[in-house]
Amino acid sequence: MVATLDQVFRQEWGRVLATLIGFLGDFDLAEEAAQEAFAIAAERWPRDGVPRNPRAWLMTTARNQATDRIRRNRTLAAKFGLLVADDRAEVPMKTTTFPDERLELIFTCxxxxxxxxxxxxxxxxxxxxxxxxxxxRAFLVPQRTMAQRLVRAKGKIKAARIPFRVPPAHLLRDRLDAVLAVVYLIFNEGYGGRDELAAEAIWLGRALAELLPDDPEVRGLLAMMLLHDSRRAARFSDGELVLLGDQDRSRWDTNQITDGRAELDRALALGGRGPYVLQAAIASLHAEVPCDWAQIAALYGELTRLTSSPVVELNRAIAVAETQGAEAGLRIVDGLGLDDFRYLHSTRAELLKRLGRTDEARDAYRRARQLTDDGAERRFLERRLTELAAAAGSG
Structure with a gap:
């Protein structure tokens, strides 16, 4: 039952909360009501069984919780009046461009x-x-900083009375960069092990492609997510992380690769050469056998010029190491800084290992392990350290 509740939370949280925010017009109140609904489910479902329609049950319960909370708080009497006016409807209904309120929530945020x-x-x-x-952790900032950031953002929406809606067509593109960044980060978080978030991001990418079919960056983001997600089943074996070069390609989803490349072709036909289109092109090259590392390095170079991102340059260093040798890649890595970025240290360790600089590689692996919370990544780094120790012992 715990697994069922966890699965329902992951699947339904976004939908339930988005609907409540659209209905109540208050982020904090909606979040409190949603949390209470899930807490009640955790108490009742093990005893009474999972309802046939968990989402409808959660929505009804959350709405009742919000109604009770408003009744208890006289300062929210005006909102209660609005809520009562719509109390006959089981679920709030309104005209929207999208299948549900999740994209409206993104554009509001x-x-x-x-x-x-x-x-x-x-x-x-x-x-x-x-x-x-x-x-x-995703933003590489302290938890306290992020908590304050979230509180300020909710307060700003309330104070400025920012409407819960999709902006009119002439304002859509002004908000698109942030929306794409949201979808991208949701996908990245999901790709790290939360499958439902990756699926959510792909759903949002498809919906954005329907909304803006002629935008190459929208197509590029969708293509990139499909291509990366096609390798999901091969990224882990018995719970252990498997690097790209060691993956069983028979486990890759060829249909997703085909779909991703079709989206990439559309983006390129639209003249796309932005960051997401370039990342999709790189992901497509990774799916080829053998990889064209020279072309991948060139595309990462173009992406670096667009973004000025040291993380992108780190990825270019990996491609350069494949074409020009580990020493050339290491020269790039050592000029990047990023001391608190675990992938810099794990990349550096791999290159040092290739060069036979075992002691330095061991230190770099240890630094990467120190910065890693993910269990699969930690076990991978432990295996690398064990391999180094075994190699040193046999030598």
Whole structure:
């Protein structure tokens, strides 16, 4: 039953909360009501059984909790009047461009009145159901900082009376960069082990492609997610992380690869050469046998020029190491800084290992392990350290 509740939470949190926010117009009240509904489910479902329609049960319960809370709080009497006016409807209904309220929630969270970091964080919290700590790790900031950021973002939406709606067509593109960033980060969080978030991001990508069919970056983001997600089943074996070069390609989803490349072709036909289109092109090359590492390095170089991102340059270093040798890749890595970024240290360790610099490789693996919370990644790094120790012993 615990597994069932956890699964329902992961599947339904975003939908339930988005509907409540659209109905109540208050992020905090909606989140409290949703949390209470899930807590009641945790108490009753093991005793009474899972209802036939968990989402409808959760929505009804959450709505009742919100109604009770409003009744208890006289300062919210005006909102209670609005709630009573619609009390005959089992679930609030309204005309919308989208199949449900999740995209409306994204565009609300991505209002230009909010800083971009707050836009992304708030949507990850409300739509994806990530904890403050999980979002803080994704942003590489302290949990306290992220908590304050979320509180300020909700307060700004309330104070500015930002409407819960999709902006009119002439304003859509002004909000698109932040929306794409939200979807991208939700996918990344899901790709790290939360399958339902990756599926959510792909769903949102498809919905955005329907909304803006001629935008190459929308197509590029969708293509990139499909291509990366096609390798999901091969990324782990018996719970252990498997690097790209060691993956069983028979476990890759060829239908998703085909779909991803079709979206990439559409993006390129539209003249796309933005960051998401470039990342999709790189992901497509990774799916080829053998990989064209020179072309991948060139695309990462173009992406670095667009983004000025040291993380992108780290990925270019990996491709350069495949074509020009580990020493060339290491020179790039050592000029990046990023001392608190675990993938820099794990990449550096791999390159040092190739060069036979065992002691330095061991230190780099240990630093990466120190920065890693993910269990599968830690076990992978432990295996690498064990392999180094065995190699040193046999030598």
């Amino acid at each position: 991505c209002h230009p009145a909010l800083a971009v970091e707050a836009q992304v964080a708030l949507t990850l919290r409300t739509l994806g159901g990530l904890t403050t700590d999980e979002i803080a």
